[in-house]
Amino acid sequence: MWFSLISALAIILLLIAIIDAKKLRIPNVLNYALFLSGLAYAYLNDGLSLIHQFVFSIAIFALFTIVRHGYFIVRKKSGLGFGDVKMLTAASVWIHPFQFPMLMLLASGSALIYFSMSYFFSIRNMSHNERLPFGPFIAIALAILVAVEQNELMGRVFL
Numbered sequence: 001m002w003f004s005l006i007s008a009l010a011i012i013l014l015l016i017a018i019i020d021a022k023k024l025r026i027p028n029v030l031n032y033a034l035f036l037s038g039l040a041y042a043y044l045n046d047g048l049s050l051i052h053q054f055v056f057s058i059a060i061f062a063l064f065t066i067v068r069h070g071y072f073i074v075r076k077k078s079g080l081g082f083g084d085v086k087m088l089t090a091a092s093v094w095i096h097p098f099q100f101p102m103l104m105l106l107a108s109g110s111a112l113i114y115f116s117m118s119y120f121f122s123i124r125n126m127s128h129n130e131r132l133p134f135g136p137f138i139a140i141a142l143a144i145l146v147a148v149e150q151n152e153l154m155g156r157v158f159l
Contacts, residue, residue: 091138
């Protein structure tokens with residue numbers, strides 16, 4: 001079952017990254033699949049209970065919805081897509097709540113590095129008004145955190 005869930009995670013994250021990079025949108029069906037597979041993962045994991053993970057995901061959804069709307073009120077434009085909010089919500093089910101700041105640091109840091117390098121080396125012509133995909137970077141961050149957690153679990157099992 002673990003292998004199936006991790007395989008599903010890899011496929012879902014790859015699809016999200018490709019679609020968001022090309023179309024600047026994350027399909028709801030992929031966010032739902034990420035969320036539901038994350039709930040199954042939380043259920044099988046000996047960490048926090050399923051209820052705790054679900055409540056934490058609701059808090060993440062509320063927080064980023066407020067941030068999204070607050071940014072829109074101040075700047076009169078969207079700074080974070082609703083698909084990204086839903087993806088962060090779904091990703092939060094896969095990891096321990098204490099790992100969420102690391103998810104945000106890895107996602108934001110890798111996006112900043114990528115777009116800075118693209119700008120400085122003229123790989124992409126970008127303006128300050130350009131919409132940028134954040135889903136691929138959330139996907140990378142989540143994959144790293146789940147891989148590290150799996151490595152730690154396997155170390156406990158075999159040592």
